[in-house]
Amino acid sequence: MSAFGTVFTPEMIISRFENNNWSTPQVVKSDSITLHPGAHVLHYSSTCFEGLKAFRHADGGIYIFRMDKNVARMAQSSELLSLPKIDQTMLSEMITDIVSRFAADVPNPPGSMYIRPTHIGTEPSIGKAAAPSLQSLMYVLLSPVGDYFAGGAKPLRLLLEDNARCASHMGMVKSGGxxxxxxxxxxxARAAVQADQVLFCPNGDVQETGAANFLLIDGKEIITKALDASFLHGVTRDSILTLARDRGMTVSERQLTVDELLERAAKPDAEAALSGTAAVLTPVGTLIHDGKEHTVGTGQGGPTTNALRQALNEIQWGQAEDKHGWLTKVC
Incomplete structure (x- = not known):
């Protein structure tokens, strides 16, 4: 079986920004991009992207999950990177057009079509270290994927590190850098303590891991860092918190210190999880801090984590009512 995200459809859709205008989107071969070696993106990291999914329902229909939220976040990332302003309506149409073109390749659940819109600065100039690219390329790449955890989600080991994942004003940008x-x-962390991920906690402030948002579940309460510029505003995070509120849980978006995290994690019924597009909601079983391992609750995936993951999957797969209007039908 191929690794997650390594199989691509043979075509993608692109549009170029030149002379203050976006070109009409075109479907091209997925390996057809050429860049000047002086392209802004290659030297000054003017790049952002999104990750979202399309799902096949039992009636054969293809539905994209929370496309509007991802498109809006990509527009925000582009603006914060000083890339040319994207046309959100055009990008939405590019996504639906290319997904519709490869609708037959969308797997059945638990598989999905992973959608990767990307925006890069292409102006050939190595003298623009402190100036934006006035030319760019936006494309939408597709990758049919299976279940991220084919053998079941194993509880993760996280190393708590007293550093930031990135520059504090850049955290909310979904950028490759x-x-x-x-x-x-x-x-x-993997080599030293066999950790699966690092949970970045600058100055004791629990933020996020390298690729996902962090949630602590204490009984009927979910605690997670309040939105600010220092970390990514995850779409899956927002979806999980909404479903938690629907179930009558208390959602506390506030500062969470390392000391409070370790204290609450020691409770027998405590749970922790990472949220993201690929893995949805993945249990955390162990926290590693100052050379000591701390088991979260039982060390296994808890009932609340499993229930919230299932609730989100059922909406995505068309097995539960889409009360919040999260699905966009493509065909």
Missing amino acids: NYASALQPIMK
Whole structure:
């Protein structure tokens, strides 16, 4: 079986921004991009992207989950990176057009079509370290994927690190540079303590991991950091919190310190999880801090984590009512 995200459809859809205008989107071969070696993105990391999914329902219909939210976040990322302003309506149409074109390739649940819109600065200039690219390329790439955890979600081990994932004003930007800056700490954590991920906690403030938002579940309460510029405003995070409120849970979006996290995690019924597009909601079983391992609750995926994950999946798969209007029908 191919690794998650390594199989692509043979075509994608692109549009270029030149002379202050976006070109009419075109379907091209997925390996057809060429870049000048002086392209702004290659030297100054003017790039952002999104990750969302399309699902096949039992009636054969294809539905995209929370496309509007992802498109709006990509527009925000583009603006914060000083990339050309994107046309949100055009990007939405690009997404639905290319998904419709490859509707037959959308797997049945628990598989899905992973959708990767990307925006990069293409102006050939190595003299613009302090100036934006006036040319850019936006494309939508598709990857049919199976279940992220084919053998079931194993509880993760997280190393708590007293550093930030990225520059504090850049956290809410979904940019490749933020993932690159987290890679070395994650690799070192895997080698040193066999951690799956690093939970970044600058000055004791629990924020996020290298690729997902963090949630602590204490009985009927979910605690997670309040939205600010320092970390990514996850669409799955927002969806899980909404479903938690629907179930009568208390959602506390506030500062969470490392000390409070470890104290609450020691409770027998405590749960913790990571939320993201690929893995949906993944249980956290162990927190590693100052050379000591702390078991979260029973160390296994708890009932609330499992219930919230199932509730979200059932909406995505068309097995439960879409009360919040999260699904966009493509065909």
